Amino acid sequence: MRVSLYGAGQFCGIVAAILRARDGVEVSGPHGRDERDAALGSGADVVVIGTTSFLDQVAPDIRDAVLAGSNVITTAEEAACPWVVDQALADELDGLARERGVTILGAGLNPGFAFDALVLTALGAVAEFDALHVERVVDLSGFGRTVSRRLGIGYDAAAFAAGVDDGTVCGHIGFPQSMRVVAHRLGVRIDAMEHDIEPLIAPQPLRASHVEVAAGESGGFVQRYRAIVDGKVWFDAHFTGHVDLASIGLEPRDEIAILGTPVRLLLSPGLNAQSGSSAVVANSLRRVVEAPAGWLTVADLPPATPA
Ligand SMILES: NC(=O)c1ccc[n+]([C@@H]2O[C@H](COP(=O)([O-])OP(=O)(O)OC[C@H]3O[C@@H](n4cnc5c(N)ncnc54)[C@H](OP(=O)(O)O)[C@@H]3O)[C@@H](O)[C@H]2O)c1
Numbered sequence: 542m543r544v545s546l547y548g549a550g551q552f553c554g555i556v557a558a559i560l561r562a563r564d565g566v567e568v569s570g571p572h573g574r575d576e577r578d579a580a581l582g583s584g585a586d587v588v589v590i591g592t593t594s595f596l597d598q599v600a601p602d603i604r605d606a607v608l609a610g611s612n613v614i615t616t617a618e619e620a621a622c623p624w625v626v627d628q629a630l631a632d633e634l635d636g637l638a639r640e641r642g643v644t645i646l647g648a649g650l651n652p653g654f655a656f657d658a659l660v661l662t663a664l665g666a667v668a669e670f671d672a673l674h675v676e677r678v679v680d681l682s683g684f685g686r687t688v689s690r691r692l693g694i695g696y697d698a699a700a701f702a703a704g705v706d707d708g709t710v711c712g713h714i715g716f717p718q719s720m721r722v723v724a725h726r727l728g729v730r731i732d733a734m735e736h737d738i739e740p741l742i743a744p745q746p747l748r749a750s751h752v753e754v755a756a757g758e759s760g761g762f763v764q765r766y767r768a769i770v771d772g773k774v775w776f777d778a779h780f781t782g783h784v785d786l787a788s789i790g791l792e793p794r795d796e797i798a799i800l801g802t803p804v805r806l807l808l809s810p811g812l813n814a815q816s817g818s819s820a821v822v823a824n825s826l827r828r829v830v831e832a833p834a835g836w837l838t839v840a841d842l843p844p845a846t847p848a
Pocket residue numbers: 548549550551552553573574591592593594595598616617618648649650651652653685686687688818
């Protein structure tokens with residue numbers, strides 16, 4: 542299988558290393574911006590795009606890779622369910638993929654696994670349920686500077702609030718996509734979504750791999766999204782991310798509670814953001830190549846597997 546990686550950052554570097562260790566996979570890249578045509582136009586079996594989080598920014602790259610006859614996996618969080626962001630653009634690229642006989646998938650750990658695929662898997666073990674409560678406590682210390690700043694690391698309280706207002710501080714991106722993927726699979730229509738985000742201001746300086754946090758700046762944040770169905774919270778998602786979880790008395794943890802049933806899935810330690818995401822994408826090559834054409838979500842596919 543021929544795989545081309547576009548995005549010269551942390552994520553594609555890890556995926557390339559995983560794939561190079563596998564038999565039967567020919568890896569090209571990771572390619573940076575100056576090798577865009579080589580990355581997207583090679584006609585590889587799969588093009589992996591790990592550049593940004595936003596649909597409008599990856600759409601031209603997805604289009605060019607599809608036009609060259611490649612299946613596409615992108616880590617852009619908004620691409621996990623692009624119809625949430627831009628129905629017309631999602632439909633256009635879905636149509637193009639169908640016409641060219643290839644598949645597009647937005648995938649990663651989150652969205653793409655922790656708040657959606659794993660939730661759907663857990664729901665397989667219950668006959669009925671009332672609501673979902675999914676909580677992640679995530680170590681953010683391994684992210685690069687761009688992603689860390691966009692998440693909301695290293696701002697004083699006023700700058701954090703201003704960043705949330707002007708869209709430069711996003712926290713984790715992808716809650717609406719994960720919730721829509723789960724709801725769509727279950728035939729549920731979400732009426733509204735509510736969300737909030739608060740910084741976790743560090744009283745002492747902190748150091749992560751690529752960012753330094755001064756005392757009085759955000760070392761992390763607490764974020765909550767709620768999907769409302771028939772006037773009630775149907776999907777309640779909590780995300781606590783921090784560059785030094787121990788300093789706030791926490792450990793990485795993932796928990797899926799299916800309310801109205803005894804089912805509660807607890808992963809301890811929680812899934813690692815870097816290795817987990819890279820594995821999900823590396824483990825998605827075969828399911829994407831074998832999938833029907835079009836823009837799919839993880840709910841349309843079998844689980845990602847290492848072989
Ligand atoms: N769904 C998930 O679970 C998941 C998992 C991992 C990552 N992600 C997302 O995937 C993206 C990449 O992650 P990362 O950790 O590799 O980030 P990163 O270390 O910041 O690397 C991103 C790379 O892509 C380049 N880039 C940015 N925008 C680009 C564009 N429009 N066209 C071409 N190249 C561009 C950057 O180049 P410059 O430095 O020149 O800007 C950089 O080399 C992030 O948005 C991240 O949030 C999602």
